[in-house]
Amino acid sequence: MMQRRDLLSHFSLGCFGSLASLPALATQPPALWLANPYQGNEELSDYWVSEKFDGIRGYWDGRQLLSRSGKTLNPPTWFVQAWPKQPFEGELWAGLGQFEQAASVIQQKQAPDSSWRAMRFMVFDANTSPQAFTDRIVRYQSLVKQIGKPWVQAVPQSKVPSHAALKAILSKTVQADGEGLVLHRGSSLYQSGRNSDVLKFKSHEDAEAKVIALESGQGKHAQRLGALMVETPQGMRFKLGTGFTDAQRENPPAVGQWVTYSYRGLTDKGVPRFASFVRIRPAVER
Structure with a gap:
């Protein structure tokens, strides 16, 4: 597995700021x-x-x-x-x-x-x-x-x-x-x-999952991200290996972050079919 990088450096796509700059949490989420x-x-x-x-x-x-x-x-x-x-x-x-x-x-x-x-x-x-x-x-x-x-x-x-x-x-x-x-x-x-x-x-379905591990790539993706191992809120684990730009493979999401992925239906075992990375889910939505 690829060594985990500094969480703060992967907190967002581009630059979403540090943990200190995140909006404050209200009493409870709106219904x-x-x-x-x-x-x-x-x-x-x-x-x-x-x-x-x-x-x-x-x-x-x-x-x-x-x-x-x-x-x-x-x-x-x-x-x-x-x-x-x-x-x-x-x-x-x-x-x-x-x-x-x-x-x-x-x-x-x-x-x-x-x-x-x-x-x-x-x-x-x-x-x-x-x-x-x-x-x-x-x-x-x-x-x-x-x-x-x-x-x-x-x-x-x-x-x-x-x-x-x-x-x-x-x-x-x-x-x-x-x-x-x-x-x-x-x-x-x-x-x-x-x-x-x-x-x-939508033209495709999408959902969110938590990054639990980073897998290093091979061939043209050697020395950078090959795939993310993710886990859904229901406990299903699978890999996301497509949908990344070169910049995202060089600077991938960190373990612990949530990502949005697209997919086209589920297998008989409930695994998303043709799952592809879309983006990091902004911390403000979690």
Whole structure:
């Protein structure tokens, strides 16, 4: 196995800062909904469809901005100026294909204003009352209009007539470097946890796993990373040997870090098929 490098030097892709610069942990994580995978047999007339933005999920609790894991984020005062006391949530997004940039900005205690001015908060829900999602769309659109800042935007929602049309929208989204789609049941009340009222539709499945060992490469990858040995939250262990850039093989994730991987279904033993490294999961989301 490759010798483990200094944890701090591998804390992020690019430079996400030191442990001391990480956002502080709030009292407890916010109780947010989580999406299940789209299956293709749903009654589409029940769902609203929107783009899935590839950023960092943020939750405004009425006084501060939190990550999904409950860490207090540190946007500049002007970024959240005039935000209402009602809770709403969205995606802190830096643009198509700019996930690493978004993660880098958010994980700094005091990122430059110029970096934050490239960010958008894409609002997609407002869990202010026991309303159905169709009514909450109107609510979050109203909140965004009330805020009146160009960096706070309401995520558009639309109805899609068929599964074939949905797949065409996904294809167009992915070709434009988008991440995928989200389907939200219009009649559903806000509820935390993973359920089929909210679905994610991507060209591939993805999940997270913890790095438990680094394996050195051979041939053209000699003297650098060959593969990561990872473990899922369910205890399944397997290798990730593809998806890395040359820079990532030279400066790989450290043991103990969490990574996102893509895959295409599971084997009979439950091992992800064609698993491929996507990125290091930002510490702010853990």
